[in-house]
Amino acid sequence: MHNVLVRSRVIVLAGPSGAGKSRLAERLGLPVLRLDDFYKDGSDPTLPRLTSGAPSRRLVPRLLSRTGNAGLVDWDHPDSWLPQDALATMSELCHRGRASVPVYEIARDGRCGTQTLDLAGSPLFVAEGIFAQDIVAASRESGLLAAAYCVTQHPAKTFWRRLTRDLRERRKPPLVLVRRGFALWGDQRRVVADAVSKGCRKVHPDEAFREISALVAAAATTTAD
Numbered sequence: 001m002h003n004v005l006v007r008s009r010v011i012v013l014a015g016p017s018g019a020g021k022s023r024l025a026e027r028l029g030l031p032v033l034r035l036d037d038f039y040k041d042g043s044d045p046t047l048p049r050l051t052s053g054a055p056s057r058r059l060v061p062r063l064l065s066r067t068g069n070a071g072l073v074d075w076d077h078p079d080s081w082l083p084q085d086a087l088a089t090m091s092e093l094c095h096r097g098r099a100s101v102p103v104y105e106i107a108r109d110g111r112c113g114t115q116t117l118d119l120a121g122s123p124l125f126v127a128e129g130i131f132a133q134d135i136v137a138a139s140r141e142s143g144l145l146a147a148a149y150c151v152t153q154h155p156a157k158t159f160w161r162r163l164t165r166d167l168r169e170r171r172k173p174p175l176v177l178v179r180r181g182f183a184l185w186g187d188q189r190r191v192v193a194d195a196v197s198k199g200c201r202k203v204h205p206d207e208a209f210r211e212i213s214a215l216v217a218a219a220a221t222t223t224a225d
Contacts, residue, residue: 018162
């Protein structure tokens with residue numbers, strides 16, 4: 001049964017790293033819950049590790065494959081984050097309108113503090129991240145979900161956007177980022193299919209922007225009434 005005390009509902013943005021989720025969230029102007037802030041700390045012994053192999057040996061030169069990163073933490077594996085913590089925070093936002101959220105620094109592989117996310121009365125907010133599809137079902141069952149999208153673009157464009165962003169922010173050593181980028185290029189089709197199978201609709205960022213803008217306008221009208 002849906003909770004009648006829900007103040008706000010969430011719009012989930014899933015999709016490959018570099019597909020434009022964060023940029024879309026910024027364009028929308030809604031409060032944003034960054035699900036990537038719910039990564040485990042780098043010292044957590046339960047973190048998954050890369051072993052060997054690349055998603056597409058035909059596409060990825062052996063020198064640049066994930067094999068070269070063997071032994072490193074696999075930050076693209078769903079076991080590298082804390083979905084239950086993310087869901088609890090999202091539920092608090094939906095019911096109370098504000099919550100304490102972690103601040104995570106990717107370059108340091110860990111949390112560096114917390115901050116308060118206040119929805120300021122907004123009837124909608126965005127939750128975005130590379131594992132966002134994993135919270136869609138629970139959000140829908142709890143009556144918290146407004147919509148769920150898998151944002152995607154051409155793999156080559158996604159690769160370039162991701163690489164330039166990661167290098168600019170110095171997230172990891174350059175060779176690690178290049179290897180990871182080629183591996184994710186080969187894995188993009190699977191990532192999108194997984195998100196769709198978990199309840200997200202595949203969209204280009206511009207299409208998602210138009211649809212979500214319409215949802216925001218409708219929610220504002222309902223609130224005014």
